[in-house]
Amino acid sequence: MKYISLLGATGSIGTQTLDVIRNHPDKFRLVAMSVGQNIALTRKIIDEFNPEFVVVKNRDDYESLKSEFGSDIRFSYGEEGLVEAAVYGKSDVLVNAVMGSVGLFPTLQAISAKKTIALANKETLVTAGHLVMNAARENGVSVLPVDSEHSAIFQCLQGEENNPIERLIITASGGSFRDKSREELTNVTINEALNHPNWSMGAKITIDSATMMNKGLEVIEAHWLFKLPYEKIDVLLHRESIIHSMVEFQDTSVKAQLGSPDMRVPIQYALSYPERLPLQNGSRLNLAEIGKLHFEEMDFNRFYCLKLAYEAGKVGGTLPTVLNAANEAAVSAFLNRRISFLKIDELIENALERHTVIKHPDLDTINKIDQETRVFINSLF
Ligand code: NDP
Ligand code: MG
Numbered sequence: 001m002k003y004i005s006l007l008g009a010t011g012s013i014g015t016q017t018l019d020v021i022r023n024h025p026d027k028f029r030l031v032a033m034s035v036g037q038n039i040a041l042t043r044k045i046i047d048e049f050n051p052e053f054v055v056v057k058n059r060d061d062y063e064s065l066k067s068e069f070g071s072d073i074r075f076s077y078g079e080e081g082l083v084e085a086a087v088y089g090k091s092d093v094l095v096n097a098v099m100g101s102v103g104l105f106p107t108l109q110a111i112s113a114k115k116t117i118a119l120a121n122k123e124t125l126v127t128a129g130h131l132v133m134n135a136a137r138e139n140g141v142s143v144l145p146v147d148s149e150h151s152a153i154f155q156c157l158q159g160e161e162n163n164p165i166e167r168l169i170i171t172a173s174g175g176s177f178r179d180k181s182r183e184e185l186t187n188v189t190i191n192e193a194l195n196h197p198n199w200s201m202g203a204k205i206t207i208d209s210a211t212m213m214n215k216g217l218e219v220i221e222a223h224w225l226f227k228l229p230y231e232k233i234d235v236l237l238h239r240e241s242i243i244h245s246m247v248e249f250q251d252t253s254v255k256a257q258l259g260s261p262d263m264r265v266p267i268q269y270a271l272s273y274p275e276r277l278p279l280q281n282g283s284r285l286n287l288a289e290i291g292k293l294h295f296e297e298m299d300f301n302r303f304y305c306l307k308l309a310y311e312a313g314k315v316g317g318t319l320p321t322v323l324n325a326a327n328e329a330a331v332s333a334f335l336n337r338r339i340s341f342l343k344i345d346e347l348i349e350n351a352l353e354r355h356t357v358i359k360h361p362d363l364d365t366i367n368k369i370d371q372e373t374r375v376f377i378n379s380l381f
Helices: 014-025 039-049 058-071 076-088 101-112 123-138 148-156 201-210 211-228 264-272 304-315 319-335 343-354 363-376
Strands: 004-005 029-036 053-056 073-078 093-096 116-118 144-145 166-171 233-238 243-247 256-257
Touching: 004 014, 004 076, 004 101, 004 233, 014 029, 014 039, 014 093, 014 264, 029 039, 029 076, 039 053, 039 233, 039 363, 053 058, 053 076, 058 073, 073 093, 076 101, 076 123, 076 264, 076 363, 093 264, 101 116, 101 123, 101 319, 116 123, 123 144, 123 211, 123 319, 123 363, 144 264, 148 166, 148 211, 148 243, 148 256, 148 264, 166 211, 201 211, 201 319, 201 343, 211 233, 211 304, 211 319, 211 343, 233 256, 304 343, 319 343, 319 363, 343 363
Parallel strands: 004 029, 004 093, 029 053, 053 073, 093 116, 116 144, 166 233
Antiparallel strands: 166 243, 243 256
């Protein structure tokens, strides 16, 4: 039995993680969880999964849940609560499915507490990949990918421990605007941006997919997870999202991982690794029915955020922190109808250009730069 602590239980990844736990009650048990502000769903999750410890974002929600559920369950709130849930004594695995760099500190603390990390929260690796991976190495802790592309690469690498990787090929569906030119993006609406062709996900990552920043964040995530230079990480447009990513080896052999798009597959693999388990109501891949798979080269001018992410990743130091924080602030402004879609990459580029890079930043420096960048972005509109 693996005891699980789940951060972001009410989100897209969170609820799919709960589905995996629900379908394997003999393998997994939810002991601690955190949510943001969706208290109606939180009540349902508590009733069904009966966790020991629950963290909410705000104090008011904490007070009302505490009086509602009595002393059977322990509650906490805020960022301190998030850390308490991440290091919860009984848990073996932390599933980090919160959105944004708020997931960084809880992840570092869970690594120190020797928890296995199942990481969906890619912003954590983008903003401070060196701190996370160094801490994991020092503590002998595994960081297992939940992101579908990285899970695909991880699956392709099983049994290849001693074989150097020649190249990673990360596939990209192209997001909601893949068939639009840059000019056609001028007046796109939030609802159009939120309408992803292949995946149903949280709002922020759906916008990141439309700008292609999601793929940029994933390139940086892959750099840290698989210890590869950026020159060996390619992105390929593949609109069907059937090949989840590929690995090329020295002998030119390429391994790919395929499957119907379903995030429960990578989530479950991270939880059951190295074992595989049946997937409840999983849709089997039928290639004859699909008939054709399509691939296109990435256009870095059309998908300008991808170019910015490669550049920030290659420079390193605090620049990926700026990239991530600027993106979080700009996407939030777009979702709040304060800026237009094309303003997102413009604001991010502004933040990157004015920043003086600090090499090998510590946690305090990263937090400071993250906050300063958000303030700067919000001063631009
Ligand atoms: P959602 O927006 O659906 O869920 C985010 C979760 O985090 C919710 O439980 C939300 O709470 C909670 N949350 C948000 N902000 C805070 C905060 N400040 N403090 C505490 N909790 C907070 O996001 P997704 O599930 O789509 O994504 C989560 C992470 O996984 C992201 O890093 C994303 O990039 C990554 N990911 C997602 C994929 C997907 O298919 N969705 C695929 C690959 C990676 P509440 O709703 O209760 O307010
Ligand atoms: Mg992904």
